[in-house]
Structures are given as C-alpha cells and as structure tokens.
Amino acid sequence: MRKFxxxxxxxxxxxxxKGWEKQWTSPEPKSEYxxxxxxxxxxxxxxxxxxxxxxxxxNVAVLEKGWLGGGNTGxxxxxIRSNYLYDESAGIYDHAVKLWEGLSQDLNYNVMxxxxxxxxxxxxxxxxxxxxxxVHANRLNGIDNEWLTPEEAKDYCPPLNISQTARxxxxxxxxxxxxxxxxxxxxxxxxxxxxxDRGVHIIQNCEVTGIxxxxxxxxxxxxxxxxxxxxxxxxxxxxxxxxxxMQMAGVxxxxxxxxxxxxxxxxxxxxxxxxxxxxxxxxxxxxxDKGELVIGAGTDQYTSYSQTGGLHIINHTLDAxxxxxxxxxxxxxxxxxxxxxxxxxxRSPILARTPVPGLYVNCGWGTGGFKAxxxxxxxxxxxIARDEPHPINAPFTLDRFRTGRLIDEAxxxxxxx
Amino acid sequence: xxxxxxxxCEEERPEIEFRHAGEAHLVRSSDIATQGELxxxxxxxxxQNPKGVVAERWRHIHxxxxxxxxxxxxxxxxxxxTYKAGEPMPDLDSVLANAxxxxxxxxxxxxxxxxxxxx
Ligand SMILES: Cc1cc2nc3c(=O)[nH]c(=O)nc-3n(C[C@H](O)[C@H](O)[C@H](O)COP(=O)(O)OP(=O)(O)OC[C@H]3O[C@@H](n4cnc5c(N)ncnc54)[C@H](O)[C@@H]3O)c2cc1C
Ligand SMILES: [Zn+2]
Numbered sequence: 351m352r353k354f355x356x357x358x359x360x361x362x363x364x365x366x367x368k369g370w371e372k373q374w375t376s377p378e379p380k381s382e383y384x385x386x387x388x389x390x391x392x393x394x395x396x397x398x399x400x401x402x403x404x405x406x407x408x409n410v411a412v413l414e415k416g417w418l419g420g421g422n423t424g425x426x427x428x429x430i431r432s433n434y435l436y437d438e439s440a441g442i443y444d445h446a447v448k449l450w451e452g453l454s455q456d457l458n459y460n461v462m463x464x465x466x467x468x469x470x471x472x473x474x475x476x477x478x479x480x481x482x483x484x485v486h487a488n489r490l491n492g493i494d495n496e497w498l499t500p501e502e503a504k505d506y507c508p509p510l511n512i513s514q515t516a517r518x519x520x521x522x523x524x525x526x527x528x529x530x531x532x533x534x535x536x537x538x539x540x541x542x543x544x545x546x547d548r549g550v551h552i553i554q555n556c557e558v559t560g561i562x563x564x565x566x567x568x569x570x571x572x573x574x575x576x577x578x579x580x581x582x583x584x585x586x587x588x589x590x591x592x593x594x595x596m597q598m599a600g601v602x603x604x605x606x607x608x609x610x611x612x613x614x615x616x617x618x619x620x621x622x623x624x625x626x627x628x629x630x631x632x633x634x635x636x637x638x639d640k641g642e643l644v645i646g647a648g649t650d651q652y653t654s655y656s657q658t659g660g661l662h663i664i665n666h667t668l669d670a671x672x673x674x675x676x677x678x679x680x681x682x683x684x685x686x687x688x689x690x691x692x693x694x695x696x697r698s699p700i701l702a703r704t705p706v707p708g709l710y711v712n713c714g715w716g717t718g719g720f721k722a723x724x725x726x727x728x729x730x731x732x733x734i735a736r737d738e739p740h741p742i743n744a745p746f747t748l749d750r751f752r753t754g755r756l757i758d759e760a761x762x763x764x765x766x767x
Numbered sequence: 768x769x770x771x772x773x774x775x776c777e778e779e780r781p782e783i784e785f786r787h788a789g790e791a792h793l794v795r796s797s798d799i800a801t802q803g804e805l806x807x808x809x810x811x812x813x814x815q816n817p818k819g820v821v822a823e824r825w826r827h828i829h830x831x832x833x834x835x836x837x838x839x840x841x842x843x844x845x846x847x848x849t850y851k852a853g854e855p856m857p858d859l860d861s862v863l864a865n866a867x868x869x870x871x872x873x874x875x876x877x878x879x880x881x882x883x884x885x886x
Contacts, residue, residue, distance in 0.1 A: 593816035604812035606789075607841075651787040652769075654841050655818045660768045662783060693811050700786040 351547040352457050358640045373539060374546035382580035383411045385734060386572055387587055388558050388595060390414035391423040392534070392720065393712055394587035395541035395552070396727020397734070402548035402607050404728070405735035410550045411581075413574060415557035419538030422589050423720065425689035427623050427634055427646035430527035430721040431468040433488045433495045435718035438734040438745040438757045439698060440491040445742050446725030447528055453724055459540030462639065469498070469507060469528030471674070473518040481524040488526075498523045507624050509675045517673055518631050530634055531625060531644075537723055561599040561709070569599070569708035585710040585734050590655065590690025595683030599706050603713070604751045605692045608649040609659035610717050613686035621677075631670035643681060645671060649691065649717065659688040672724050691716045695751065701730050701743040710734050711748065719765040772874035773827045774835050774849045779872045780827070788824035790814050791836045792856055818842060820863070822856050825849075837873055838862055846873035 352358065352371060362369055372755040385401060387394045390412045412418075430450060432443035439506035444753040449456075450463045472478045481497070488495040500512040503523040512520045542552055553576070558571030561584065571580035586595045622637035647667035651658045664686055672679045694700060694714035699722070701712045711731045715722060729740035739747075750756055769782040795810060795879065796802045815821070821841050826834045838847045847862045847869055868876050 519781075591818070593814070594818045600812040602809070603816065604814065606814050606816050651782075652823065652839070653816060653821065654844055656842060656844050660782065662768050751812040752804055 351544065354460075373543040374552055375519070376554065377551045377577050379411060379413075379551065379556065379576055381578075382571070383551070384409040384581065385583045385585065386410070386570065386579060386581040387412045387585045389421070389586070389588040389591075390418035390538070390542070390552055390554065390637050391421045391587065391589060392419070392537050392541065392723035393423075393589075393715070393726050393730070394585070395419075395538055395545055396714065396723055397585060397730045398550045398552075398727075399541045399545040399588060399607070400728050400731035401735060402545055402550055405731060407685075407735055408549035410545075411579065412545070412550060412552045413556045413558055413572070413579070414552070414554045415575075417554050418542050418552060419535055422689040422691060423534055423723075425612065425687055426534055426720045427636070427644050428531040428534050428720055429468060429529070429627070429634060429636065429646070429718075430532060431464075431526050431625075432464070432493055432721070433468075433470075433484055433524065433526045434759055435484055435487050435531070436757050436759065437491060439759055440488065440493055441742050442699075442725055443722055444491070444493050445728070446722045449589070449724035449731070450532065450730060451528075452482065453532075453537075453540070455543050457540040459543055461535060461536045461540050463530065463532040464639075465528050465530040466525045466636075467506065467525055467624040469503060469523050469525045469624055469626050471503070471520050471626065472522040472524075473520065473628065473630045473631070477630055481522070485524050493526070494528055495524055495526045498525050504603045507622070507626055509622060509677045510626065511674055511676055515659050518628075518670075520674075529625065531638075532720075533639075534720060537720075541727070554664055557597075559596060561595070563599065563706065569704060569706060581708075581710050583710065583734055585712060585730065587712045587730070589713065589715065589719075590692050592692050595709065596704070599704070599709055601706060601709075604695055604700075604748075605714060607655060607690050607692050608652070609654050609656060609688040610649045610691045611647045611664050611686060612657040613645050613647070613664055613683050614638070614652055615643040615645070615678075615681045615683050618643075618681070626674070627728075628670065628674065631674070633667045633670040633674065635671060635675070642684070643678065644685075649693075655690055657688050658691055693717070695760070696756040696758045698757035699726070699746055700748050701726065701733060702739065702747045702749075703733065704748060769844060769846065770870075770872035771825060771837070771846060772849050772870070773830060773833075773874045774851050775831045775833050776827065779870070779874050780830060784827060784829040786828045787828045788826050788834065791822040793822045820847070820859060824852075839873075844873045848875075849873040 440649040625636040701713040729743040
C-alpha cells in the first residue's frame, strides 16, 4: 500500500489523480482462517488491525453482511470523551482517547480527530451534583475535566443561551478539553486499509447465518451466505445484532437492541466551536467540517431492529436544541436516520471470552461506543490472541451479571453518549 | 410513532400515552432464597431480544394506567395483537396467520362483510 504524504498528493495532482490505488482488497473467502471477526464496523476492523499489527496474526477474515462501516459506525454523532465515572470505564475510554491522539499517524490515514472540547450542561441541582462528582472522580483518575460557570460556558460556546428565564436554564457545565469528534467513515476506512495491507481479508456482503461447533462445544467455523468458513476463534462484534448471532451459538445475552436516531442540518459556515451535550433535555450537538450541525437524539422506548425511530423523538430533541441555541431556530434539517444500539443493564460494554470455547464477544457499547473504537479493538485483539483479557478489559466480562460486579454507569449518570 | 391498541380501553392510542415495560412472561421465582445465582441472573438480566416476533409488556400510563402485553414484529414494528396482563401468551402461529385481520396497532379488524348482491 502506497503511503499518503504531501509528495503523493502533489504527484497525483500533476497526473490528474489517476494513480490512486484501491484502499483495501475484496478477496474471495478462503475455506479457513485462524480468526474470524463478525462485523466490519469500526470495532471489528480495529480488532483485525491490531491482531495483525500487535500480535502478528494476519490469517484473519472480517465478515460483513452489508458494506463496511454501514452499521452504527457510519450512523453516529462521533462524540469522543473519556469522562466516565468509574475507574474501569475511565481506564478503557481513556485508553481509547490516548490512541485517538496518534491514530491518523499510526494509520497513515486522516481520521480528522478534533479535540475541540466536550461540554456537558447542568440544568438543575441534581445535574450539578452529578457533573461535579464526575469532575472530581475523573481528576483522581488523571483524566482532564473541569467545572464552568454559565458565563464561562458561554465564553467557550458563544451560541449557548444562558438566560435564567429559559425553561431549563444552564446553571453550570463540565468541560473535557481533550474530548471532541472524529470523522466516522474515515475511522472505518483507515482501519480497513491498515488491516487489508497486513493481509486481513475483508469480505463484504457475507452474512453469518450460523455458528458451527464441534461435539465438545468448541467453535469450528461459521455458516455464511457465501458458504461455510472454518476458524477456531470467532469474535462477534455486531453491535445491535449481537443477541441474534450469540443465539446461533446457544448463548443468551444481557442485551436489548433499541433504535437511536441522529440528524443533520443544511451546511453553514463555522458557527459552533465545540461539542455540547445535555442529558437532562436530551440533545447533543456539534458542527461537522462540512458545516452541517450534527444532532443526536434519544432512543425509542421499545426494542427494534427497524433502523428507524419515532419522529416525536427527534422532534423533542430539536425543541431542546432551539431552546439552548435560539440562533439555530431557522435552520433546516436535511436528513435523519436511525441505528440499532445494543444496551446492557449497566450501560457498560462486554469484551470477553464466552462460555463457548473459541467464541469471543465485543458488544454492549450501546449509544456510546464510537469514542472507544481504537481502545476496544486494541484490547479485544489482545483477548483473542492470548485467550485472556488485557488488564483494561478484564472487568468487562459477561460473568459480571452473575457475580453482581456491575460497572454501573447507568445508575451513575444516565449518560447517553 | 406507534399506534397501540389498549385491550382495556379498547381503543387505539398514540405511543406517547404508553410506557414500554420490557420482555413479557418473565416469571420471578416464588422461592428466590433457594434459587441458584445463574437462574437469578438469567431472570434479572438475560433477554431474548429477538429479531422478529417478541412478546412485550406495555403500560397505558397516561390512560387507564394498566399493564398489558403485545406481540410485535421487531423488524417492521407492527403489533400483531395485544392482550390483557395475566392472559396466556397467544399461539404465535395463529397470531401470524391472522395478521391480515389486525391493524398495525394490534387492533382486531372486522371481518370483511360479504356483499349481499352484485349490482
Ligand atoms: C444515531 C447514533 C448516534 C451515536 N452517537 C455516538 C456518539 O456521539 N459517540 C459515541 O461514542 N458513540 C455513538 N453512538 C454509538 C456508536 O455508533 C456505536 O457504539 C459504535 O459505532 C459501534 O461500533 P461497532 O463497530 O461495534 O458496530 P457497527 O458499526 O454497527 O458494526 C457492526 C457490524 O456488524 C454487521 N453485522 C451484523 N450482523 C451480522 C451478521 N449476521 N453477519 C455479518 N455481519 C453482521 C453489521 O452490518 C455492522 O456493519 C451512536 C450510535 C447511533 C446509532
Ligand atoms: Zn388503557
């Protein structure tokens, strides 16, 4: 794979951009691999990339039922932050933020990581207590997070309405300056390119329909729409479809799949400098480099695989956006869509071995796993390669729902992203 | 937004009057003290989460306030039928066979009346 550089861009500019190569290959599936990853989202592709790069395991296939990055990876609002409450969460999300910081260089692919700051608004006493608790807990874990007055919040984000007569007035905010956004598609493409370059087979339009096991119960491969493919290690990285896949191996999961929606406005000049989230009024907003406002809404209340959600959900979010940012009341919304997110009872992910020998699962990222993509792939590759968890993902077992050692970010904050 | 047929009010009402209340027909052991932790964890946390037909609880919280159950297809979000709490789960085959006589809200539709005379 030829490297991207200023010289490559100049050379191609001279010859009409005719010399760019395909960024990943599309091989026919072999009859057997050392490792199969099910799901070519960011997490699955990152897992394959680090299996090849860090562990020298290159006889790997990533199987994708649609096109790579077409799941939640290509549907999310791209917010990145690591200001989670508990030590375990701080460990895994900050591991990811540290990888984000050098990711474009590592992949030689611009993922447009932009640490423009993530500001979380407080609208009432409870919010203040919760967010301040997060600020203190984060600092004890060496993660930057600071408390802002409403005036300081407005300095950081001028479009913000801090009028005290608002329906939900802003009474303060927390700010993680290292938080921000990245370009979601580029993350999938960059990992796909890096993995393919190291020999990983990325096989699209290949839906897994069954998981085959030996008489002893161990995994021997997967049935797919392109036939049987053998492997003694299989990693399920299928987000909203995890329950469906794990059912094929007879494992019931502590997961429920919900639609989560987002929408973008018409593009405008740079008007919004950071990311703002409000869990109380339920809205998330940033501006993409194309100029669109990127707005995240809440989940529907019922489980679904429809990849669409109710209109009243995004309507509610737009009410909140207009109240917090009156300057946007006349903006037109261009597109809205839904993704299916896999939610665990404690709102923390599962990256672990399973009761089935050779079967590994990376799921439960729910409404907020894009930010974790590099860290998740990194430690999950370790888990598969060594058949034991990396210290960072060791607490994120499937068994915690039996032992009761939950990592209860849900109760801690009811945080969505 | 879904339209949902409440089997108590016998009316189709918009989804915002209702609260979804999770998978239906989960039975809490009457003898929890002797139940193993695996069984209790399964009751508490493991869910079928099917892609297809699900039996789920709803509560008509801004109406009659009562809990009831619905059979819904999680791919189309179409409700195939609703029934009162405490009633057994209807036979899925006959629910599916009867789908064309049901509105997307789960409301039973009247059988089409055969026209008496041809004009
Ligand atoms: C609207 C929305 C907004 C979000 N906003 C944020 C945010 O701001 N910040 C954040 O951190 N997170 C956010 N998230 C969550 C984030 O998108 C996900 O946690 C993350 O992208 C999951 O990545 P993944 O690679 O695990 O899953 P995916 O990208 O969904 O990849 C899973 C892949 O598995 C494939 N697959 C499924 N079944 C099969 C099968 N049987 N055979 C083969 N392939 C299969 C799917 O087609 C899919 O491509 C948001 C999600 C949504 C929907
Ligand atoms: Zn009712």
